[in-house]
Amino acid sequence: VRSFSVPGTESTGADRSRQPALRHLPIEITAFLYCDNARPDFSGIVYHANYLRFMERGRTNHLRLMGAEQHALFAEAQAETPGFAFVVRSMQIDYLKPARMDDVLDVVTWPVAVKGASITLAQEVKRGHDLLVKAEVRVAFISEGRAQPIPKALRTLLKADL
Amino acid sequence: VTKPNLDGEIRAGRHHMEVRVYYEDTDFSGVTYHASYLRFMERGRTNYLRLLGTDHRDLFEETQTESPGFAFVVRSMAIDFFKPAFMDDVLEIITTPAEVKGASIMLVQQCRRGDDLIVQARVRVAFVSGGKAQRIPKALRLAMEAVHLPNETTARL
Numbered sequence: 001v002r003s004f005s006v007p008g009t010e011s012t013g014a015d016r017s018r019q020p021a022l023r024h025l026p027i028e029i030t031a032f033l034y035c036d037n038a039r040p041d042f043s044g045i046v047y048h049a050n051y052l053r054f055m056e057r058g059r060t061n062h063l064r065l066m067g068a069e070q071h072a073l074f075a076e077a078q079a080e081t082p083g084f085a086f087v088v089r090s091m092q093i094d095y096l097k098p099a100r101m102d103d104v105l106d107v108v109t110w111p112v113a114v115k116g117a118s119i120t121l122a123q124e125v126k127r128g129h130d131l132l133v134k135a136e137v138r139v140a141f142i143s144e145g146r147a148q149p150i151p152k153a154l155r156t157l158l159k160a161d162l
Numbered sequence: 163v164t165k166p167n168l169d170g171e172i173r174a175g176r177h178h179m180e181v182r183v184y185y186e187d188t189d190f191s192g193v194t195y196h197a198s199y200l201r202f203m204e205r206g207r208t209n210y211l212r213l214l215g216t217d218h219r220d221l222f223e224e225t226q227t228e229s230p231g232f233a234f235v236v237r238s239m240a241i242d243f244f245k246p247a248f249m250d251d252v253l254e255i256i257t258t259p260a261e262v263k264g265a266s267i268m269l270v271q272q273c274r275r276g277d278d279l280i281v282q283a284r285v286r287v288a289f290v291s292g293g294k295a296q297r298i299p300k301a302l303r304l305a306m307e308a309v310h311l312p313n314e315t316t317a318r319l
Contacts, residue, residue, distance in 0.1 A: 048200065048204075048236045049197045049198075049200035049201050049204070050197075052196065052197035052200060053197050056196075056197070085191075087243075088196045088243055089242070089243055090240070090241060090242045090243065091196075091239070091240070091241045092238070092239075092240045092241075093238060093239045093240075093241075094237070094238045095235075095236055095237055095238065
């Protein structure tokens with residue numbers, strides 16, 4: 001089963017659920033993202049570390065879209081904490097089913113907890129209705145190389161999606 | 163054929179292996195990209211199994227006969243990223259079998275830089291053969307006898 005994105009939103013993912021909390025990022029498995037482990041049973045299965053790259057793209061675009069939709073609040077956060085970023089502190093990942101070459105996957109990202117200095121995101125990698133990988137990712141807020149409290153503007157934005 | 167400087171070594175049931183962080187392992191800010199640790203840790207698991215196969219050739223041959231083309235696949239991981247590692251760092255990847263069950267194994271893996279714990283992961287791998295999950299043959303379970311982890315290590319997991 002292949003899923004397609006809404007035209008014009010291919011690069012950052014489309015919010016097809018019409019729920020602001022859910023962000024969808026379509027990913028196509030190409031030769032770059034596929035690893036043949038040279039084991040006959042397993043050739044064609046996506047290498048486990050690659051899901052982390054897909055999920056990172058999901059998180060990056062989730063933030064990008066939030067910034068585009070809520071420009072004023074984002075600008076306020078940017079002014080308060082220049083060059084801010086989120087770094088991964090911990091992950092819990094369950095690999096439920098394998099993805100294969102040529103699959104189109106949907107990466108879904110939404111916040112589940114917003115604390116003073118970190119947020120927890122839930123992420124799912126799906127192929128149609130099949131849930132392949134699910135993860136919980138805790139990311140910490142950093143600015144100028146150090147962990148910092150998340151500016152109120154950004155917290156408000158993230159909490160709106162809980 | 164195993165090569166100690168490439169494959170690491172097993173000491174007291176734990177596999178130790180060194181990796182250097184190269185430019186290709188880092189992200190735009192110069193720190194090691196978080197997914198790179200998964201590649202380092204998979205090398206650790208692969209070499210652990212490779213060395214087990216050399217040390218316990220008879221047990222491995224028995225396993226190979228019983229379950230041709232067997233392999234382990236990752237079912238779940240819980241990873242903590244404690245500190246960043248940087249370009250040119252030499253990391254030690256330590257792989258410890260913490261729990262050996264009927265069809266899966268829990269490995270504890272650490273990425274260390276000297277005394278600094280950079281990343282720690284609990285990795286559950288399942289045994290598969292012929293494309294399906296299977297019970298781990300007794301011969302292989304014997305070869306992997308779980309190392310008893312001190313409480314202080316498990317408490318933090």
